[in-house]
Amino acid sequence: MKIGIIGLGFVGLSFASVLASRGYSVIGVDIDKEKLKKIKNGMVPFYEPGLQSILKKSLKKDLKISSNISDLEKCGLIFVTVGTPQKRNGEIDLTMVKNVINKIGKLLSKTRHKPIIIIKSTVIPGTTQRVILPILQRISGKKAGKDFGLVTNPEFLRETMAVNDTLYPHVIVLGGDNNIFLKKVKRFYSNLHHNVPIVLTNYGTAEIIKYANNSFLATKISFINQIASICEEIPNANIDDVAKTIGLDPRIGNLFLDAGPGYGGSCLPKDVKAIIGFSTKMGVNSTLFTAVEKINEQQINSIMKLLKQNIGKTQGKKIAVLGIAFKPETDDTRDSVSVKLVSRLVKLGAKIIIHDPKAIENARKIFHDKVKYQKSVTLAVKDCQCAIIMTGWKEYEKINNETIKHMAKKFIIDSRRIVSNKNLNAKYFAIGLGQKI
Ligand SMILES: NC(=O)c1ccc[n+]([C@@H]2O[C@H](COP(=O)([O-])OP(=O)(O)OC[C@H]3O[C@@H](n4cnc5c(N)ncnc54)[C@H](O)[C@@H]3O)[C@@H](O)[C@H]2O)c1
Numbered sequence: 001m002k003i004g005i006i007g008l009g010f011v012g013l014s015f016a017s018v019l020a021s022r023g024y025s026v027i028g029v030d031i032d033k034e035k036l037k038k039i040k041n042g043m044v045p046f047y048e049p050g051l052q053s054i055l056k057k058s059l060k061k062d063l064k065i066s067s068n069i070s071d072l073e074k075c076g077l078i079f080v081t082v083g084t085p086q087k088r089n090g091e092i093d094l095t096m097v098k099n100v101i102n103k104i105g106k107l108l109s110k111t112r113h114k115p116i117i118i119i120k121s122t123v124i125p126g127t128t129q130r131v132i133l134p135i136l137q138r139i140s141g142k143k144a145g146k147d148f149g150l151v152t153n154p155e156f157l158r159e160t161m162a163v164n165d166t167l168y169p170h171v172i173v174l175g176g177d178n179n180i181f182l183k184k185v186k187r188f189y190s191n192l193h194h195n196v197p198i199v200l201t202n203y204g205t206a207e208i209i210k211y212a213n214n215s216f217l218a219t220k221i222s223f224i225n226q227i228a229s230i231c232e233e234i235p236n237a238n239i240d241d242v243a244k245t246i247g248l249d250p251r252i253g254n255l256f257l258d259a260g261p262g263y264g265g266s267c268l269p270k271d272v273k274a275i276i277g278f279s280t281k282m283g284v285n286s287t288l289f290t291a292v293e294k295i296n297e298q299q300i301n302s303i304m305k306l307l308k309q310n311i312g313k314t315q316g317k318k319i320a321v322l323g324i325a326f327k328p329e330t331d332d333t334r335d336s337v338s339v340k341l342v343s344r345l346v347k348l349g350a351k352i353i354i355h356d357p358k359a360i361e362n363a364r365k366i367f368h369d370k371v372k373y374q375k376s377v378t379l380a381v382k383d384c385q386c387a388i389i390m391t392g393w394k395e396y397e398k399i400n401n402e403t404i405k406h407m408a409k410k411f412i413i414d415s416r417r418i419v420s421n422k423n424l425n426a427k428y429f430a431i432g433l434g435q436k437i
Helices: 010-021 033-040 051-060 095-110 127-140 162-167 180-192 203-232 239-247 268-281 287-311 337-347 360-370 377-381 394-398
Strands: 002-006 025-029 063-066 075-080 116-119 149-152 172-175 198-201 318-322 351-355 372-374 386-389 411-414 427-430
Touching (some): 002 010, 010 025, 010 051, 010 162, 051 063, 075 095, 075 180, 095 127, 116 127, 116 180, 127 149, 127 203, 149 180, 172 180, 172 203, 180 198, 198 203, 203 239, 203 268, 268 287, 287 386, 287 411, 318 337, 318 377, 337 351, 337 360, 351 360, 351 377, 360 372, 372 377, 377 394
Parallel strands (some): 002 025, 002 075, 025 063, 075 116, 172 198, 318 386, 386 411, 411 427
């Protein structure tokens, strides 16, 4: 059976490469010509550990790349993995999904095959049933459940772990009507992943599972950040000891308890915003998620407050921001807290120098020549009044007194506690650590 995947970003390209590497015949489609050119040449257009080698292997097997959805005519399964970014009002933007669904509708109208359309993009509850299904039926003139299948299959992979998570997912969620098409998709996944739980449910439940998952993760982060703020007021307190210990309680678990400058990235901020918007629309008060978001935003405020207390006005001051990607091992700067911090500092007239091992090119697309960029940490912090560690890159563990020797004022804000044991000859503040006495 041929498989089509529309949208070759983090989710789609990882899925396409893994499937082809496992022997499936796959056609990946994207509209971005630059991206397609790179992918065809075996180059991943973004930084994702391990993906490049699996892509290269897959291209030698049966992974074809195309810009044309009509090339998917003979595909039995068509996965939709295009983006669902956030609109200004916090709702998700369905433009890309609708665009693709329209094209699939046209394809359906011409084909005698009965493909199954599988929605992997994150969509708000009700989207598959009330938006996607009517478009497909109207444009194709065909009936879901009879002439084609429609299944919701939310994705849970983590950037930086995309290959691993695609190879070894913790769960497969399939939402749809209980018909032959749903059973077919179930069979596909149980052949692909042995011993992985497959949850069969309806469209709306599958869609809300994804939001429940991400809003819970965001809640964990805001929870530990709130405790971190309390720790900062307790002499010698250490948030990592707190997190490690409560994480040993199996009811809590040890993941997503890393205090820091707040959650960022292309998923958590937009998914929390979307669930707040959705529940408000439904008349459900989203008190918890609103608090989660508020705590997340406060993390930057406390960094700004520290700066003010220690260097006064930021206008004209040189400040190094170490790490612009939303987490280490990625070049993704979408909704990165570090990007928000730099934007605020630039507005206040600070002279910012950005260092990041992988994300400088993406930072340039945002800040152009409004900031400076440095490839070496030592040069980035030279003559600065402050260095702020924002992303937990391993490279920053090497920062020592030699690295900061030429800072104008030796003042470090370490949002990840990455150099907390270094005894640096500097005024040092870390999120979640009480002052040493
Ligand atoms: N990135 C993650 O970690 C992650 C994890 C789980 C779920 N998701 C969800 O999965 C979806 C995809 O996320 P992503 O990070 O892979 O997005 P992405 O922005 O990295 O990739 C989306 C791709 O779709 C392509 N595209 C847009 N319109 C198209 C069209 N009309 N035809 C063909 N291709 C088109 C874009 O060019 C892009 O390459 C989103 O809904 C996201 O919320 C993402």
